Amino acid sequence: MNVRRLIPTAALAAAVALGATALTACSGANAAGDSGDGKLDVTASFYPMQFLAEKIGKDHVKVSTLTKPGVEPHDLEITPKQTGQLAESDVILYLKSLQPAVDKAVEQSGAKNVVDAATLTTLETHGASGHDGHDHAAEGGGADGGHDHGDGEAGADPHVWLDPAKYAEIAQGVGAALEKADPGHAADYKKNTADLVTELGALDTEFKEGLKNTATRTFITTHSAFGYLAERYGLDQEGISGVDPESEPSPARMKDLQAVAAKDKVSTVFFETLASDKTAKTLAKDTGLKTDVLDPLEGITDSSQGADYLEVMRSNLKNLQKALGAK
Numbered sequence: 616m617n618v619r620r621l622i623p624t625a626a627l628a629a630a631v632a633l634g635a636t637a638l639t640a641c642s643g644a645n646a647a648g649d650s651g652d653g654k655l656d657v658t659a660s661f662y663p664m665q666f667l668a669e670k671i672g673k674d675h676v677k678v679s680t681l682t683k684p685g686v687e688p689h690d691l692e693i694t695p696k697q698t699g700q701l702a703e704s705d706v707i708l709y710l711k712s713l714q715p716a717v718d719k720a721v722e723q724s725g726a727k728n729v730v731d732a733a734t735l736t737t738l739e740t741h742g743a744s745g746h747d748g749h750d751h752a753a754e755g756g757g758a759d760g761g762h763d764h765g766d767g768e769a770g771a772d773p774h775v776w777l778d779p780a781k782y783a784e785i786a787q788g789v790g791a792a793l794e795k796a797d798p799g800h801a802a803d804y805k806k807n808t809a810d811l812v813t814e815l816g817a818l819d820t821e822f823k824e825g826l827k828n829t830a831t832r833t834f835i836t837t838h839s840a841f842g843y844l845a846e847r848y849g850l851d852q853e854g855i856s857g858v859d860p861e862s863e864p865s866p867a868r869m870k871d872l873q874a875v876a877a878k879d880k881v882s883t884v885f886f887e888t889l890a891s892d893k894t895a896k897t898l899a900k901d902t903g904l905k906t907d908v909l910d911p912l913e914g915i916t917d918s919s920q921g922a923d924y925l926e927v928m929r930s931n932l933k934n935l936q937k938a939l940g941a942k
Contacts, residue, residue, distance in 0.1 A: 652677065655797045658701055660709035660717045661688040662914045663776035664732065666924045667789045668708055671807045675800045676793070681717060687889050688713060688913045693720040701726055706796050708732065708789060713773040728796045735788030736781045738771040741842025741852070774911060778843035779822065779928065783815040818928055822848055825932050830940030833879035835872060835904075837886045837895045840911035850939075851879070855894050864894060869901070876902050883938035885909035888918050907934050 654677040659665035661682035668678045681697055682688045693716045701707055701724035709717050710732040721729055776782045790808030794801040826848045834841075839854030853875050855864045864872075875881065884899045884906050886892035892906070899906045908920060910927050920930035935941075 656705045658704040664708040730792045732785045736784040741772040774840040778847045779815045779819040783812045828942040
């Protein structure tokens with residue numbers, strides 16, 4: 616009797632082992648980029664789009680990104696191979712006006728499911744200074760490298776993902792697009808989108824509470840990427856350059872910032888991980904200020920203060936609290 620019982624158990628164990636081996640082999644093939652895996656092929660233009668696709672798509676998608684870690688997204692050039700990859704994608708997620716090379720390649724690709732994140736929320740115009748875009752708007756316009764004026768909304772600030780509430784709106788649009796492209800897994804996409812929107816809502820609350828009472832409301836940053844964040848939480852962003860991190864500020868702008876720093880009791884000049892910190896260090900030296908990192912989250916690298924969007928945003932919050940003298 617016992618022998619008879621053992622045989623099916625052993626057979627079952629062997630079958631399980633075989634199944635596990637097959638599964639491992641299969642997932643190995645997927646990791647190598649086997650597109651015959653039944654997954655939805657999603658191409659993201661840069662990290663904030665990749666993060667949404669991975670969080671909402673989870674196991675049902677295979678996500679590739681056009682902007683490799685460590686590359687400044689504004690400067691991206693598209694290879695012919697990447698243009699071909701776009702044409703074969705099931706879904707393309709991008710943010711029109713941030714990367715002119717991507718805009719052009721997406722247009723040429725003829726892909727059916729193209730999601731422009733700029734259409735999923737409302738873009739606004741922000742100058743190099745002020746949370747309402749009015750204070751040094753002329754200077755901000757002059758400092759813009761002109762790279763973000765490619766579409767009809769001239770001067771619209773593309774850095775919309777740095778406002779967790781607006782990013783949540785984009786997440787909902789991305790979720791709806793994945794549901795449409797892959798109706799068989801619609802329920803999962805719906806649930807994952809709802810979970811992510813809840814997480815972003817919690818992040819928004821942390822920022823609201825964490826920045827409610829501060830000694831100053833003004834922060835200085837090399838790259839004017841934080842207009843939406845400043846507006847959401849009632850802060851004033853003073854950008855050394857415009858929305859193009861590589862543009863050089865004028866001596867007049869540097870002098871102006873020294874005056875702002877003194878008047879508004881600014882303690883810190885922020886720089887970012889992907890662009891040069893030269894101008895931030897020059898200004899800090901001239902004004903006796905500290906430097907710290909405020910990450911525009913255009914890409915995640917080993918030097919990022921966190922492993923994903925949520926972690927880096929929380930590091931940004933801590934650094935802002937310290938710089939602004941949160942009470």
